[in-house]
Amino acid sequence: MSDISFPPHFRVNHPHIIHEIIEGEAILINLETGSYYSTDQVGAVVWDWLEKGASVAHILKHITNTYAGDTREMETSLRALLRQFQDERLIIADDSAAKNDAAFQSRSSSEKIPFVAPVLRKYTEMEDLLLLDPIHDVDATGWPQRAAGSNSP
Amino acid sequence: MTRAWNETAEENRDGATDAVVFFQDAQRAYSNAERAANARFVFQYRVADFVIQLAFAGDALAPRLTRALQHLTLSPHTIPDLEILVWDGATTAMNLPALPFTGSMVARRGDVKAFASTRIRAAMDRSADTLSLLDVKKNCGLFCTRDARALPDYETAAPLKTILYWWLRERGLFLVHAGAVGNDKGGVLLAGKGGSGKSTTALACLDSDLNYVSDDYCLVAADPTPRAFNVYNSAKLTPTSLNLLPQFSSRAASSTLRVEEKRILFLDETFASKIARSLSLRAILLPRVTARRTPRLIPASSNAALGALAISTMMQLPDAGAETLRALERLTKQLPCYILELGSDMTKIPRVIQEILIETVDH
Numbered sequence: 001m002s003d004i005s006f007p008p009h010f011r012v013n014h015p016h017i018i019h020e021i022i023e024g025e026a027i028l029i030n031l032e033t034g035s036y037y038s039t040d041q042v043g044a045v046v047w048d049w050l051e052k053g054a055s056v057a058h059i060l061k062h063i064t065n066t067y068a069g070d071t072r073e074m075e076t077s078l079r080a081l082l083r084q085f086q087d088e089r090l091i092i093a094d095d096s097a098a099k100n101d102a103a104f105q106s107r108s109s110s111e112k113i114p115f116v117a118p119v120l121r122k123y124t125e126m127e128d129l130l131l132l133d134p135i136h137d138v139d140a141t142g143w144p145q146r147a148a149g150s151n152s153p
Numbered sequence: 154m155t156r157a158w159n160e161t162a163e164e165n166r167d168g169a170t171d172a173v174v175f176f177q178d179a180q181r182a183y184s185n186a187e188r189a190a191n192a193r194f195v196f197q198y199r200v201a202d203f204v205i206q207l208a209f210a211g212d213a214l215a216p217r218l219t220r221a222l223q224h225l226t227l228s229p230h231t232i233p234d235l236e237i238l239v240w241d242g243a244t245t246a247m248n249l250p251a252l253p254f255t256g257s258m259v260a261r262r263g264d265v266k267a268f269a270s271t272r273i274r275a276a277m278d279r280s281a282d283t284l285s286l287l288d289v290k291k292n293c294g295l296f297c298t299r300d301a302r303a304l305p306d307y308e309t310a311a312p313l314k315t316i317l318y319w320w321l322r323e324r325g326l327f328l329v330h331a332g333a334v335g336n337d338k339g340g341v342l343l344a345g346k347g348g349s350g351k352s353t354t355a356l357a358c359l360d361s362d363l364n365y366v367s368d369d370y371c372l373v374a375a376d377p378t379p380r381a382f383n384v385y386n387s388a389k390l391t392p393t394s395l396n397l398l399p400q401f402s403s404r405a406a407s408s409t410l411r412v413e414e415k416r417i418l419f420l421d422e423t424f425a426s427k428i429a430r431s432l433s434l435r436a437i438l439l440p441r442v443t444a445r446r447t448p449r450l451i452p453a454s455s456n457a458a459l460g461a462l463a464i465s466t467m468m469q470l471p472d473a474g475a476e477t478l479r480a481l482e483r484l485t486k487q488l489p490c491y492i493l494e495l496g497s498d499m500t501k502i503p504r505v506i507q508e509i510l511i512e513t514v515d516h
């Protein structure tokens with residue numbers, strides 16, 4: 001993150017944003033606009049560390065420590081995701097905060113996960129966020145073939 | 154036979170009328186199921202201030218869907234505010250409604266996108282193989298599943314929550330994914346996603362003078378003042394919770410019902426007097442499992458509480474959207490919010506909650 005025009009620190013745009021990470025997916029709601037967002041895997045990790053106050057440099061370090069792939073691609077992807085977060089007013093640059101990256105432990109993992117560039121998805125309705133594929137396989141009554149479900153709501 | 158959604162007569166050109174026709178088809182399927190089973194079982198319950206009636210075609214589903222509501226039982230003698238007709242296909246000659254959903258889409262939480270009707274609500278849980286419908290105007294719900302024997306245990310622990318959520322929200326009561334405990338001074342709402350410590354906190358209070366409203370799902374009202382209402386008598390315990398609360402081990406071991414790794418207990422068996430029907434809410438606590446020994450409270454923002462409460466609730470309940478979000482926003486803005494850092498010493502939790510109740514009443 002050598003680009004001096006890129007803020008070194010961001011913070012979640014409280015009180016306008018509410019968020020939760022559920023089953024590895026970050027769900028974000030902008031209360032001002034009513035828009036819903038989701039980002040999974042790497043995006044959820046980035047959001048989690050941003051929310052906890054880590055600097056951009058430290059988030060990048062954590063990503064390169066955790067994921068296998070081209071470091072330059074990881075940096076470009078992180079920068080693009082942060083720009084999207086900023087454009088959607090989910091985060092704002094935070095010049096005032098004194099960051100203590102020592103509080104965030106990130107060690108290089110021996111078994112790295114393949115890096116997949118994070119994607120921020122935007123929805124205007126909650127059910128759009130949760131859409132499944134169309135039901136094609138139905139029985140004689142029109143009931144869909146039972147999903148391979150778990151015993152959880 | 155599957156009827157295409159838009160294969161409609163002229164008078165059915167709008168989605169609402171289509172939805173009403175489908176609801177009527179489903180109601181006829183219930184009547185046929187009742188005739189095939191040659192039996193109708195009726196139960197009435199008082200939920201908050203309302204009388205809810207469940208009518209079952211045959212006896213296959215009643216034991217599964219009434220257990221968690223048993224403590225709210227009324228003698229069936231009044232005209233119900235809401236009636237829910239319940240049946241399964243396997244024991245009623247497969248009298249299930251033909252679904253007009255082919256080609257349309259169903260959301261992960263069950264929303265049926267094709268239904269744009271303000272009168273008829275519809276949701277399908279594809280894991281549980283269940284269909285929930287509500288005619289808002291007629292105060293009539295329908296719940297059916299292909300085979301009662303295959304119904305997941307989570308439906309036994311918290312039955313019919315989608316229909317109850319739809320109907321009660323029209324009356325200012327919102328089913329939420331939260332626990333609640335309290336005493337005569339008031340209560341606290343326990344908000345957070347699964348695994349955050351809601352059940353552990355709620356069950357740790359059973360050995361104190363605090364009463365139990367819920368560990369997982371309860372009703373809340375934001376207006377005129379914040380209040381929580383009990384619905385279910387069930388509680389869920391993870392292996393971690395059981396390690397912290399060994400007094401529940403033998404009861405949990407004898408339970409045959411599970412939701413993922415959690416054992417389901419029915420608290421009316423041993424703690425009937427501890428189940429409170431409602432509590433005036435004084436604070437919202439966000440439990441967090443920590444490595445501490447003793448629990449403590451840390452002030453949190455109302456938006457942290459809103460995020461914890463609204464998102465995990467809205468991810469589970471079909472058709473939950475802006476209306477629910479705004480109601481929960483009103484609720485969280487009226488109450489002080491705290492992170493409850495749980496410690497390994499569970500006996501200290503009730504004291505922390507009792508102290509915050511005294512403090513909030515004094516203020």
